[in-house]
Amino acid sequence: xxxxxxxxxxxxxxxxxxxxxxxxxxxxxxxxxxxxxxxxxxxxxxxxxxxxxxxxxxxxxxxxxxxxxxxxxxxxxxxxxxxxxxxxxxxxxxxxxxxxxxxxxxxxxxxxxxxxxxxxxxxxxxxxxxxxxxxxxxxxxxxxxxxxxxxxxxxxxxxxxxxxxxxxxxxxxxxxxxxxxxxxxxxxxxxxxxxxxxxxxxxxxxxxxxxxxxxxxxxxxxxxxxxxxxxxxxxxxxxxxxxxxxxxxxxxxxxxxxxxxxxxxxxxxxxxx
Numbered sequence: 075x076x077x078x079x080x081x082x083x084x085x086x087x088x089x090x091x092x093x094x095x096x097x098x099x100x101x102x103x104x105x106x107x108x109x110x111x112x113x114x115x116x117x118x119x120x121x122x123x124x125x126x127x128x129x130x131x132x133x134x135x136x137x138x139x140x141x142x143x144x145x146x147x148x149x150x151x152x153x154x155x156x157x158x159x160x161x162x163x164x165x166x167x168x169x170x171x172x173x174x175x176x177x178x179x180x181x182x183x184x185x186x187x188x189x190x191x192x193x194x195x196x197x198x199x200x201x202x203x204x205x206x207x208x209x210x211x212x213x214x215x216x217x218x219x220x221x222x223x224x225x226x227x228x229x230x231x232x233x234x235x236x237x238x239x240x241x242x243x244x245x246x247x248x249x250x251x252x253x254x255x256x257x258x259x260x261x262x263x264x265x266x267x268x269x270x271x272x273x274x275x276x277x278x279x280x281x282x283x284x285x286x287x288x289x290x291x292x293x294x295x296x297x298x299x300x301x302x303x304x305x306x307x308x309x310x311x312x313x314x315x316x317x318x319x320x321x322x323x324x325x326x327x328x329x330x331x332x333x334x335x336x337x338x339x340x341x342x343x344x345x346x347x
Contacts, residue, residue, distance in 0.1 A: 076341070077341045080155070087160050102231070151224045159215050160212065167186050170189075199299075199303075201302075201323075202302055204319045205299065209262075212326070215231065259294035267286065267302075270283075273305075302325060306322060306324075
C-alpha cells in the first residue's frame with residue numbers, strides 16, 4: 075500500500091501543477107492562524123507550540139489506526155502524501171534560475187537563488203543546497219510515510235513548517251523546534267546519504283558517510299551537502315552555473331528511484347504493507 079501511494083503521488087507530482095488545494099502551507103497557514111488567533115506567534119508559549127505540532131499528528135494517527143479499512147488508509151495516505159510532497163514555489167524558482175543562467179542573466183540567478191533561501195555564506199554550494207531541498211521536500215517526507223504512514227508525513231511537515239515560521243519571527247523557542255527537527259531527520263538523512271553513496275561515487279562517499287554516521291551533532295543539511303559532494307564530483311566551471319545544481323538534482327532523483335526499489339522489495343517480501 076505504501077509503495078502504491080508513493081508511485082502514484084510521485085507520478086502525479088511530476089505531471090501536474092499543484093493548486094493551493096494540494097499545498098501543505100495552505101492548511102498549515104490556516105491551522106496556525108487558528109492556534110494563534112488569541113495571541114501573537116511571537117508570544118506563544120513552548121507548551122502551546124508543542125501542542126500545535128502534535129495535535130495534527132495525533133489526530134491523523136488515530137484516524138489511520140482506528141478506522142480499519144484498507145481503502146480508507148490508502149486514500150488518506152495518498153492524499154496526505156500528495157499534499158506533503160514537493161513544493162511548487164521551489165520548482166518554479168529553480169526553473170527560473172536555470173532559464174536565467176542559460177541566457178547569462180546572473181542578476182536574475184541571484185534573485186531566484188534568494189527565493190530558494192540559498193545563503194552563499196552558509197559554506198554550501200548552490201548545488202548542495204538543491205540536494206538539501208530535494209531531501210526535505212521528497213526523501214524525508216517519503217521515508218516518514220514508509221515508517222508511519224500519513225501520520226508520519228503530517229508530523230514531519232508540521233515540525234518543519236513550525237521551525238521555519240518561528241525562525242522567521244525570531245521566537246525564543248525556535249531552538250527547541252530546530253532540535254526536534256534534528257531528531258526527526260536523524261535516521262532519514264543517514265538513509266538518504268547511504269543512498270547517495272550507493273547510486274554515486276561509492277569510494278569517495280563512503281569515508282564521508284561513515285564519519286557523518288556517528289556525528290550526532292552534525293546538521294542534516296551539512297550531512298546532505300558533504301555526502302552529495304563526495305558522491306557526485308563536479309568540476310567547477312565559472313562559465314556554467316547550471317552544471318553543479320543539475321548534477322546534484324540527478325543524483326537526488328536516482329536516490330529516489332533507489333528508495334522506490336527498496337520499498338518494492340520490502341513490500342514483496344512482506345516487511346511492508
